[in-house]
Amino acid sequence: MSDIKELRQNIERLNKSTTVALKNQSYELIQKNIVTIESEFEAARKELSSKNEVLEQVKRQNLILEQDYSILNVRVRELLKEKAEVEKKLEQLSRTRPHLSSANLVKAFRDSLEQMDESMNTGSSRVSYSVSSMNIKLRTNIAVQDNELRFQLPKADDVIPADNLSQVEFTIKPSFKEPVFSGYVDVPDVLGLDIDAAVSILKDAGFVQGEVIEKDSSLVQGTVLSQIPSGSSVAKPGDAVDMVMSKIMSVAVPNVVGMTQEAAKKTLETGKLTLGKVTEQADSSKSGTVLRQSVPSGEYVGVGAVIDIVVASSMVVFAAVSGKEAAGTRPVIAGAVKDVKTVSSNNPSSKVISTRKSISGKV
Numbered sequence: 001m002s003d004i005k006e007l008r009q010n011i012e013r014l015n016k017s018t019t020v021a022l023k024n025q026s027y028e029l030i031q032k033n034i035v036t037i038e039s040e041f042e043a044a045r046k047e048l049s050s051k052n053e054v055l056e057q058v059k060r061q062n063l064i065l066e067q068d069y070s071i072l073n074v075r076v077r078e079l080l081k082e083k084a085e086v087e088k089k090l091e092q093l094s095r096t097r098p099h100l101s102s103a104n105l106v107k108a109f110r111d112s113l114e115q116m117d118e119s120m121n122t123g124s125s126r127v128s129y130s131v132s133s134m135n136i137k138l139r140t141n142i143a144v145q146d147n148e149l150r151f152q153l154p155k156a157d158d159v160i161p162a163d164n165l166s167q168v169e170f171t172i173k174p175s176f177k178e179p180v181f182s183g184y185v186d187v188p189d190v191l192g193l194d195i196d197a198a199v200s201i202l203k204d205a206g207f208v209q210g211e212v213i214e215k216d217s218s219l220v221q222g223t224v225l226s227q228i229p230s231g232s233s234v235a236k237p238g239d240a241v242d243m244v245m246s247k248i249m250s251v252a253v254p255n256v257v258g259m260t261q262e263a264a265k266k267t268l269e270t271g272k273l274t275l276g277k278v279t280e281q282a283d284s285s286k287s288g289t290v291l292r293q294s295v296p297s298g299e300y301v302g303v304g305a306v307i308d309i310v311v312a313s314s315m316v317v318f319a320a321v322s323g324k325e326a327a328g329t330r331p332v333i334a335g336a337v338k339d340v341k342t343v344s345s346n347n348p349s350s351k352v353i354s355t356r357k358s359i360s361g362k363v
Helices: 002-016 019-096 101-119 194-206 261-270
Strands: 100-102 134-145 149-150 166-172 208-215 224-228 239-248 251-253 272-283 289-292 299-302 308-310
Touching: 002 019, 002 308, 194 224, 208 272, 261 272, 261 289, 261 308
Parallel strands: 208 239, 272 308
Antiparallel strands: 100 149, 134 149, 134 166, 224 239, 251 299, 289 308
């Protein structure tokens, strides 16, 4: 397009030329433009010719593909027809032939093996015989029904060639089963025992404690009333033994003095008791250590009773030492050991930051 535009400009320049020299110059330019355009036209013609050849080749290939598609379409219709006929024949065979599942097929041969073994030892013969195995080669038609293999056995007058049937080969051998009670041990009888003693005996025998249910009874609390499995029966080691015991009405209070608050809580809960009020008190013991408990250890209380405790405080504040006894404070005994703590003078409630020191003398 640029060459044609340039040609037009040169022609217009030729028409406007007033001298021979200008006309000759414009004429030469026009001739060059014409040569360039002719060259481009020839290249375009050759390219068009090449593309026409490619187009013809594509048309021929398309014609061949259409012919192949037509042939394949006919073949597909023939195969679908053959498939329908085969399915129809299989349906007819399925109705006329007995079906055997995998389990029933193997069971039939297993029963035959047992019957043969029994028949070998009938009579008064002094020699015993046994059938050790059965090698089977079975020709059958295999079908799938309800996601399970089904075997269709041929009939005596079957016209289907044997080569069209599947051949199944397997061997049935007898195997000896372990005794039913192999690995079982006797379950101890723990009726009438205290629950703790019963659990200890069961663990020593290789069993574990199962579910324990409490029940109202006139027997001493914690006495085992019944057990499953029962005593003198057998069970596998590691099995759980469930028990029913007389209801526990009272428990002994454990000693939690010296424990941490969290440990004391767990100990009380394990003993069927409840942690009650926790009071802090300044003491030289480690912070959170139980100093006292509201009910002495060893004393019996009702299940769920509340036990209050006193623990060592995490903060100790003393009056500033100024040479005078602070109001409301007690004198320090000579030679006594106290926790001397340094407290910020601006904030009396600040945390303790000093360490324990021995005080000798009087204040």
